[in-house]
Structure formats: C-alpha cells, structure tokens
Amino acid sequence: MREWAVKPQVMLAIGGVFLLLLLASFIVYLLGRRNPGKDYGELRQRVKSWWIMIILFSLGLLLSRKLSLVFFAFISFLALKEYLSLIPTRRADRRVLFWAYLTIPVQFYWIALGWYGMFIIFIPVYVFLFLPMRMVMIGETRDFLHAVGALHWGLMTTVFSLSHLSFLLVLPEANNPQAGGAGLVLFLVFLTEFNDVAQYVWGKLLGRHKIIPKVSPNKTWEGFLGGIATSMIAAYGLAPWLTPLSLEHSLAVGAILPAAGFIGDVVISAVKRDIGVKDSGSLLPGHGGILDRIDSLTYTAPLFFHFIRYFYY
C-alpha cells in the first residue's frame, strides 16, 4: 500500500458536508419553532442518523486506508446480513450462507492488493460457480434455483457493486493528484446521497406525475428531473476540486449518477415490495435499514467507477 495522506481538498469537502448538516439541523430546529403543533420527530431522527453516519464515514475515510477498507467491508457485511435476514432462506443452506459471508474479506483483500483483475471477476465468476456447487453437495433440490439466484443477486448487490467504492481508493494517486482516491469516494457518495435528498425535496415541492406507481408511489418525474438538474450543478461545481473529470464529463456524470441512483432505489423498493416490508431494517432510525440507505450506491458505485476508469486511468 502506498502512503496515506489526506489532501486539503478532501478536508475542505468534508468540512462543507458538515456545514450542510449544520444547516439541515438548523432548518429542522426552525421548523419545529415555527409550527409547534406539527410533529417533526421523523425528520429530526433522520437528520440525527445523518450526523452519526457522516461522522463514522469521515472517520472511516480519513484515518487510514486500511481502516477505510475495513469500514466499507463492514458496510457490505451489514448489507448482506440485512438482505439474508429479509429473504426466505433454506435451512439446508446455512453453510452456504457462511461461505457467502466469507467472500467479503476475500473481495476486500483483492482491493487492498490493488489486484483489479481478481477484484472484477472474483464474485461474478468464481463465487458464481462455487456457491451452486456447494449447494449441490448438500443435496437439497427443493427451491434450489430460487435459493441460488437470490443468494448470488444479494452478493452482486451488497458486496460486488458496493466494493467498487473501495477500489476507487486504490486507483493510482497520480491520475487525480489534487484529491486522490478519497476525493473520488467523497464525490461519488456525496453526489449519490445529495441527489437522494434533492429528488425527495423536489418531489415534495412540485411532484405531480408518478413514474412507477406500482413499485414506488412517491417517485415523480418532477422529483427525478429536479434531482438531475441539481446534481448536474453540484457535479459541475465539485468535480474540479475532487476529480480529474473534464467539464463535459462532470456534466455527464452529474446526469448519470442521479438516473442510476434512482434505479438502484426503485430496484430495492421492488425487492421490499416482493417480500412485503416497508423498510429493509431498523438500523438507521428515520431512514430504515442499511439497504434503504445504500440502495442508490449499489448502482452509482460501479457505473461511476467504470466511467472514470475508462476515461482517466
């Protein structure tokens, strides 16, 4: 591993995030004072959870690269565990699920080595071939296809896709001298989450026309397009600080990320609807579970990673 030094741009960007958070807390406080009758409990909880998540994320990202990888591996573990607790599983597959958990440290070990070739095929090829074999060895064929399909989809979503975030950290620093891998992670995570909030706010303010009422009745075209416009402006402003993206590319990324994040969000919504739950869990008060929070990232992380890798690395 190369030496770890936090670039001033990254510190500034994190400082900016904390300013935004202070602003959000202040707005919630003002709302509570203006309309004492209204209950802002959930909004308040949501902002409080944001504080905890962003403090943990900042510590995880800034202290050392090893810690960053452990932090992101732990998020994958929480997400996979939440997913496996949510879906129907077979008693016979207990040991197979144990193997599925073991893919997390292995996948992050490839990342720590910076071994791109292995990182990119380990889960889609080797794990994909291994887990069905392990299931066959146990010999339970009832619901086999369902079990093996659901398990692999979960691994692709919660481990493979999310781990692209971590591989940004080990890309060569020289290609992004002003902010390094941490700058890329910050840019991606900030834009993804900022767009989630922007889509929500635009939808609340102007939302009329529903996009896919059968899956997610609160999603509107107004929210979606408002999110894209807001994200393009944010990407345009932030990219020169944190990324090597050219102006045209930063606008393109500013449009791709909100669209991808939207899809990640509704895909997890469809899974929850299929299972019959409203939230994926209760880990993050005001947000729901961990899958509810990282749903957009499962789409934006691999797409952003391959965009930037193709053009700049």
Added chain:
Amino acid sequence: MTGLLRYLFFAILVRAVVLVLLGVNLRHRERLPDRGPAILAPNHNSHLDTLVLISLLPLRLLPRIRPAAALDYFLRNRLLAWFALNIIGIIPVSRKPDKKGAHPLEGCVKALERGDILIFFPEGSRGEPERRAGLKSGIAHLAEHYPEVPVIPVFMHGLGKSLPKGEALLVPFFCDIFVGEPLHWSGERSGFMARLEAAIADLEGEGNFPSWH
C-alpha cells in the same frame, strides 16, 4: 473473581457478538424490567437466546439476572457446569423427579425471593428452531407463588437460524426481539398459560418473518 469474569464475558465478548456479528431489532424496549423480581418468558430457539436477552438488559442488573436451565444438560460435565453456573449464572432445574422430594423449581423460587430477574423458557427446550412449541406449566407455578412478580412475554426470531440445535457454526442473521406487556397471575393455571401463549403469539404476529425451512 468469577463475578468479574462474568461481567467481562457479558460486557465485552457477548456484546461484541450480539451487536457486531448478529445485530438486534428490539421492539418495546421500555417493557423490559428495570429491577427485579421479574420473570422474562421468551420462546426458545437457540443457545444464543439467553446470551442475547442478558445483553439487552443494562449491565448494572447483570448480578441480578439468572437464567433457568436444564440440570441434566448443563451440568453434564465439570467444565460446562463451571461455565454454566459461574459465567452464565444459570439456576439448574431438574427435568426428572428429585429423589429428595425437593420441588424442581425451588432454585427459581429462591431467586425471585432474592429479587432476581429470572429468564425462564416456558417451552422447556429449544426444540425445532424458529418453530414455537407448546408451553410447560412450570412458569404458572412460579407466578402462582409470587402473584406480584410480573411475567414478561418475549418473542424472538432469527437466533434459531444463526445457531440452531445441533450446530456449532454460527451464521450471522439479524434477530428480532419483541417484548410484551407484563402479565400477572390470574388465579387459575390453564387461564394463565393460555394468556401467556396468546401474548407470545401476538408478538409474533407483529413481525413479518421470511420463511425458513
């Protein structure tokens, strides 16, 4: 000395496993007792049940928490007996008639007398994981003896998936723990048992649990 070991075991090891490896979704925390005497009456799926329940109560109550457990199982060899009695802090309950004529639940009665919080699994044994079994009426005996002691029904889901009977490999799953309103002795055994069973079933109905077979 063993008190300190027990404290460290629960404060560090059990909490780390419960919070990091497993993860708990606890509903109605406010219904958990904040002092003894009280009886917690959960369904039983796994050895982890006791450990997780103890870790949900504040550490200051730890010296007061006593799980009732089968004597023939937990005292079957010296090492296990030492661990069960001193670290887990079990009250051994005999499942066979006692030669000396002592009541099998005498230890539990004494614990409640001391003001302890008793964890008592009314299903008797772990049985089939994630499947509720019929309740045994021993708990009614305790409630009748101490009508003022609250009996708190608890429904637990998920630990039977993590560590079912007969398995040594722990596989992480989030577990759900729903705490019910305290029940009191109503003056009649079968009525009390029916209310307890219904309370646990109602708690189960609060959740939406994926199938596991």
